[in-house]
Amino acid sequence: MAKIKVAVVGFGHLGRWHAQKAEAFPELAELKYIVEKFPGGMEAAAKAHPNVTVVDDISKCINDIDAAFVVTPTSFHFELVDYLLKHEKHVFCEKPVTETTTQALALKELLKNKNIVLQVGHSERFHQAWERKENYQQFFSSPAHITLRRVAPFKGRATDVDVVQDLMIHDLDLLVYLFGETPVSVESVGFKMRTNRYDYVSSNFKFKSGHRATITVGRNQTKEVRELEISNKNGTLLVDLMKNEISEALGSSPGPEFVSLDKYEKRDHLMLEHSHFYNSITHATKPIVSLEDGLLAVRLIDKVIESVETNREVMI
Numbered sequence: 001m002a003k004i005k006v007a008v009v010g011f012g013h014l015g016r017w018h019a020q021k022a023e024a025f026p027e028l029a030e031l032k033y034i035v036e037k038f039p040g041g042m043e044a045a046a047k048a049h050p051n052v053t054v055v056d057d058i059s060k061c062i063n064d065i066d067a068a069f070v071v072t073p074t075s076f077h078f079e080l081v082d083y084l085l086k087h088e089k090h091v092f093c094e095k096p097v098t099e100t101t102t103q104a105l106a107l108k109e110l111l112k113n114k115n116i117v118l119q120v121g122h123s124e125r126f127h128q129a130w131e132r133k134e135n136y137q138q139f140f141s142s143p144a145h146i147t148l149r150r151v152a153p154f155k156g157r158a159t160d161v162d163v164v165q166d167l168m169i170h171d172l173d174l175l176v177y178l179f180g181e182t183p184v185s186v187e188s189v190g191f192k193m194r195t196n197r198y199d200y201v202s203s204n205f206k207f208k209s210g211h212r213a214t215i216t217v218g219r220n221q222t223k224e225v226r227e228l229e230i231s232n233k234n235g236t237l238l239v240d241l242m243k244n245e246i247s248e249a250l251g252s253s254p255g256p257e258f259v260s261l262d263k264y265e266k267r268d269h270l271m272l273e274h275s276h277f278y279n280s281i282t283h284a285t286k287p288i289v290s291l292e293d294g295l296l297a298v299r300l301i302d303k304v305i306e307s308v309e310t311n312r313e314v315m316i
Helices: 013-022 039-048 074-086 101-111 128-136 163-179 269-283 291-310
Strands: 004-009 029-035 053-055 067-070 090-094 118-121 145-151 185-191 200-206 212-218 225-232 235-240 245-250 260-263
Touching: 004 013, 004 269, 013 029, 013 039, 013 067, 013 269, 039 053, 067 074, 074 090, 074 101, 090 269, 101 291, 118 269, 118 291, 128 163, 128 245, 145 163, 163 200, 163 212, 163 225, 163 291, 185 291, 200 291
Parallel strands: 004 029, 004 067, 029 053, 067 090, 090 118, 145 212
Antiparallel strands: 145 225, 185 200, 200 212, 225 235, 235 245, 245 260
């Protein structure tokens, strides 16, 4: 079978990583083009990948590729994905798939009846911790309070979007992915600190099952934290996504140790995403993270922002 001819669109912080991964599957894919409109980025791309053609517009290589990775600022996602799908190209698009729900619905309509793979980059799904979920089923099967925190000191990146699109989107996707349920309402508070967009947002979600969840994200905090905590009648489960540790405190724990610790292996999430993308194209299978998944995450973002700006609970 012929190799999948690939372009990486955008050579910023994340685009550089995607370009590296695109060259890591020589048996499946060939990185033929890097698309970067800024002269400095074009120069950096040419230096890092001397055997790859660097162009400043996707139209200059559209007829010589099978697939593209869209790794640009979010404001360009819809225009690029729309163009690629209309030219029958497979697409991997970093999160969020679009700026708005309306744009994502337009892509959904465009994708109808097409044998095209559109995978969305929700990389937090690939932590090995989630494969051990069955070992801790008591924390998922009974009504619980779920707390997700994703905060860090200011890094100066992704300031073209609110912290909800930048960071909370990871946890919105994880919340639905892990618990298999879409929340019914959200009530949020947010602050603009370093930028003219929300740099801190905390949201409370309600579910029909009785679950409650709080997601807090911030990009102007004093330290970096990425964790998920679940508390219910059975005890407390904490997953530290930075230390790759799972801590469990059961309500009926026997013996002298009240907290047990389980470590898991750190993975290259982008490498796994690339592998799944190429395999979906090769075998004509559904992508591991679909447009429907991306659409739901964008819709939840819209509801969180609506709640912040109206200062009230919003139904989902």
